[in-house]
Amino acid sequence: MSSTIDEIDLEFFPFIRLYKSGRIERLTVLPTLPPSPSDPITGVASKDVVIDPAAPVSARLYLPQLPSPPSSKVPLLVYFHGGAFCIESAFSPTYHPYLNSLCGRAGVLIVSVEYRLAPEHPLPAAYDDSWAALRWAVGGSDPWIAAHADLNRVFLAGDSAGANIAHRMAVRAGAEGGVRVEGTAAIHPYFSTGEEEKGTLGDKLWRLVCPGAIGGTGDPRLNPAAESEGALKGMAGRRAVVFLAEKDFLREKGKAYFEVLRGSGWEGLVELVETEGEGHVFHLSKPESYRAGELMEKLVSFLNGASH
Template sequence: MASITKEVEKELIPFVRLYKDGSVERLGNSPYVPPSPQDTETGVSSKDITISQDPSVSARLYLPKLNQPLHQKLPILIYFHGGGFCIESAFSSDHQRYLNSLVSQAQVVAVSVEYRLAPEHLLPIAYEDSWAALQWVASHFIDDNVVNKEPWLINHGDFNRVFLGGDSAGANIVHNIALRAGVEGLHGGVRITGAFLTHPFFWGLKPVGSEYTAEREKGLAYSIWYLVYPSAPGGIDNPMINPFSPGAPSLAGLGCSRLLVTVSEKDRLRDRGIMYYNTVKESEWKGEVELIEVEGEGHAFQILDCGTENANNLIKRLASFLLK
């Protein structure tokens, strides 16, 4: 029987391949893994939940091993995974291993959000899903009518210590969600204590620092953005991808009290991450901002190479930020 070869319409290596029949093949996903009642290495428990049916938003929740199971209150981390808005998942093996380690060391309840991916669900859908997830978490604070009420948040979540975190595209989401929280606020008056952005995915038309300029407009950052948000007003200078573009909201409006930005020496996004840190620091934002630079590493190494010395050290620094 002859095999049927589907015709490729577009491919973005190493992310996705789009076929003319409308189907999408994700090339860069790490394998999906089930949640664990108790991880053998860390003792962290995880489970999957549905946050909303319409829109379709789910999450993987993490709970560290508790010393006082009935009464212990822990900081809450709402986490957004990376993957260029088009690959990876809250249910992937890479992020499961990373979050098991972080949750164990930081002693937090974590909500890893499964937002919908492009190109089937183009931006700004991922931002809207992420905002809905954050508001759902906040609604547990005072709202007795919250749908899909989650016992781990009610029994162990400290709503006076709420954090956002994300890597790469997830760090981009953290930035945009924190700005929105500064304008709109959260259910019950919940405030975001802090946010960390590891290797944030920002870009723009004008090169920053050492960004490679030869054929720059054919580079991966451009290609990803135009794949996931082809209708973005302003294109690659849209404020959601370029926080420094003309007309972008002031970073003084970030709706959190503390901010941590981490960059890596061999990451092409490095200089733009440093620029983000400096711009926040020089703005009229009233919070505390910190920068971590890691030598000799590339983009998202703490997830892709989880378990190495440098990855362990960075996770320890992130845990310290959440424990502070």
């Protein structure tokens, strides 16, 4: 008979196994890619910065190829990677090529945030790290940002759990001030109605990310409809776009987020963009596909759109 110390409590296969003893086993170690002083295809320069060594919080910055001397400053995009709050990295082979390409196509300066992951660092660690990175970015202390970023055109974006974070940052910016946001892009956002039955993957994953949390319909981290009165109405930004995919298992939750935001009294303009025949974050798994290119162009158009 096995002892309790060896019993599995929760598992997010093939990535993480959590034992009842509290021991955490990461089953898959994701590789990372280094930054580049000049990408041979896009001309984009990238570098890594440490924002808070104590937490720690870091980021990878992407600077598009600019004319010399630069004719004007470019928008600043703060990007939050996905991965269910517990996997992936700003430095991974998934995100580095994607953001390098987005930077080159959109001509924006990108800050890709490396936040702490659950279950070693349960929520709100990812939110706190992301907020620290956002405040650092708009503070303009980095030479690239100071020289090239238009801090009147700051965008937030992310996919899956990163879209959840982008939303939370926009709400916090509206509540606390100090960050002027132009728009937010939520790509295949990870939200929930909080109604998953106990024992389902959704329930297990949330308990992995936020141990001890009850969740349910009243948790605004899961369900944007549960935000405190006026929080959505006061959300920072003038524009928002929600990207959905027809075959995404989170599609209905993302659509519900769009409807909640549209009916919240928020004075910004919110748009819904859906891709037919594709699943969750298909643009990352199939970046060379035609539909991934379409999504990229729509995101580029959003980032380069005129202010209202």
